[in-house]
Amino acid sequence: MGIIxxxxxxxxEMARTQKNKATEYHLGQLKAKIAxxxxxxxxxxxxxxxxxxxxxxxxxxxxxxxxxxxxSVGKSTLLTMLTGTHSEAASYEFTTLTCIPGVIHYxxxxxxxxxxxGIIEGASEGKGRGRQVIAVAKSSDLVxxxxxxxxxxxxxxxxxxxxxxxxxxxxxTPPQIYFKKKKTGGISFNTTAPLTHIDEKLxxxxxxxxxxxxxxxxxxxxxxxxxxxxxxxGNRKYxxxxxxxxxxxxxxIDDVDRLSRxxxxxxxxxxxKASFLNLDRLLARMWDEMGLVRVYSKPQGQQPDFDEPFVLxxxxxxxxxxxxxxxxxxxxxxxxxxxLVWGTSTRHNPQNCGLSQHLEDEDVVQIVKKKExxxxxxxxxxxxxxxxxxxxxxxxxAPLKQ
Ligand SMILES: Nc1nc2c(ncn2[C@@H]2O[C@H](COP(=O)(O)OP(=O)(O)OP(=O)(O)O)[C@@H](O)[C@H]2O)c(=O)[nH]1
Ligand SMILES: [K+]
Ligand SMILES: [Mg+2]
Numbered sequence: 001m002g003i004i005x006x007x008x009x010x011x012x013e014m015a016r017t018q019k020n021k022a023t024e025y026h027l028g029q030l031k032a033k034i035a036x037x038x039x040x041x042x043x044x045x046x047x048x049x050x051x052x053x054x055x056x057x058x059x060x061x062x063x064x065x066x067x068x069x070x071x072s073v074g075k076s077t078l079l080t081m082l083t084g085t086h087s088e089a090a091s092y093e094f095t096t097l098t099c100i101p102g103v104i105h106y107x108x109x110x111x112x113x114x115x116x117x118g119i120i121e122g123a124s125e126g127k128g129r130g131r132q133v134i135a136v137a138k139s140s141d142l143v144x145x146x147x148x149x150x151x152x153x154x155x156x157x158x159x160x161x162x163x164x165x166x167x168x169x170x171x172x173t174p175p176q177i178y179f180k181k182k183k184t185g186g187i188s189f190n191t192t193a194p195l196t197h198i199d200e201k202l203x204x205x206x207x208x209x210x211x212x213x214x215x216x217x218x219x220x221x222x223x224x225x226x227x228x229x230x231x232x233x234g235n236r237k238y239x240x241x242x243x244x245x246x247x248x249x250x251x252x253i254d255d256v257d258r259l260s261r262x263x264x265x266x267x268x269x270x271x272x273k274a275s276f277l278n279l280d281r282l283l284a285r286m287w288d289e290m291g292l293v294r295v296y297s298k299p300q301g302q303q304p305d306f307d308e309p310f311v312l313x314x315x316x317x318x319x320x321x322x323x324x325x326x327x328x329x330x331x332x333x334x335x336x337x338x339x340l341v342w343g344t345s346t347r348h349n350p351q352n353c354g355l356s357q358h359l360e361d362e363d364v365v366q367i368v369k370k371k372e373x374x375x376x377x378x379x380x381x382x383x384x385x386x387x388x389x390x391x392x393x394x395x396x397x398a399p400l401k402q
Pocket of ligand 1: 069070071072073074075076077078088089090091092093094095096097116117118119246247248249250268269270271
């Protein structure tokens with residue numbers, strides 16, 4: 001029997017089993033069995049040489065966003081509108097057969113947007129190009145799940161399930177469970193929060209299923225069986241997702257209203273003839289979700305270049321003064337005496353900061369090197385870019401001197 005058939009069989013058994021205190025342990029064990037099989041499914045087949053048939057698209061820019069959705073929901077139309085890169089759009093399904101990259105220029109940053117073939121139910125098990133598409137989603141910083149506002153609302157759940165089946169976790173944070181395998185000593189189980197979904201015995205059973213007999217387990221929150229399995233598997237990818245309901249030009253106002261109230265959702269229309277709506281709001285939302293931090297470098301005695309931010313991200317490398325230094329030059333950390341920081345991350349401006357200072361979007365940083373004196377009070381920044389205008393509000397509250 002193949003892996004997929006075995007998963008199906010266990011899923012059927014779970015569906016047949018009534019949920020109650022008596023079956024809880026058995027159900028937990030079945031969940032672990034499925035998780036193990038799904039992981040097996042992700043492993044390349046024995047003897048295969050490095051896959052080769054995935055979409056090879058080089059990462060570019062400060063972040064990567066993937067367009068995931070059923071066929072013909074308007075992914076390619078959206079890519080063309082947001083990036084100017086043409087991606088064939090048509091009224092028939094599976095128009096797009098490969099991964100088409102485009103670039104969004106927003107807030108002086110570059111964001112790679114990827115158009116992808118449509119996926120369908122069963123994608124995680126290899127239907128269509130599902131596995132390749134999902135692999136691209138996993139490599140992204142943000143997923144835009146594009147949905148057709150005029151189609152079944154169940155599509156959202158179906159796609160979410162497909163992505164979850166391969167270890168993606170949308171809009172979730174990693175469970176607060178400490179887990180470490182040991183060589184000896186048995187299982188030490190501790191908890192700092194009351195547990196209502198799982199108990200020690202169930203944990204042991206799940207670990208037993210994984211043939212783990214020595215480990216340290218500490219629950220720091222009221223986690224579920226699924227959370228615990230995620231931590232044991234260890235290969236989960238936590239990604240933000242915005243649900244984008246497209247084609248709102250063809251549905252009634254009540255539907256638009258209802259869809260826009262769904263969690264993590266935005267409603268848009270890409271229809272040039274009817275109207276295109278909310279694309280600016282979509283971009284703003286995308287930008288917020290990516291959590292990019294623009295930092296302007298102020299060389300000593302000079303104005304910062306407000307057109308050329310250094311772009312940091314807590315997901316990619318971090319946002320501290322140290323991370324900033326490493327972006328500028330690899331020897332800078334070693335040469336730094338302290339940093340002068342202006343912006344929302346400081347209590348007063350400028351503030352003398354060390355390497356561990358967390359920077360926020362649009363902070364200005366001057367690195368004062370050892371054997372160098374900072375220049376003392378100077379006028380405000382002069383620049384022709386609009387970045388100073390963006391921080392003008394802040395200046396009103398805390399003057400940006402030096
Ligand atoms: N009414 C309306 N039609 C739209 C909208 N956006 C896209 N379309 C149409 O929907 C059809 C499918 O658009 P595509 O961009 O090819 O969709 P896709 O998701 O890339 O499709 P596949 O590549 O086949 O998966 C085309 O006929 C588009 O013109 C919209 O906002 N409103
Ligand atoms: K299409
Ligand atoms: Mg397409």
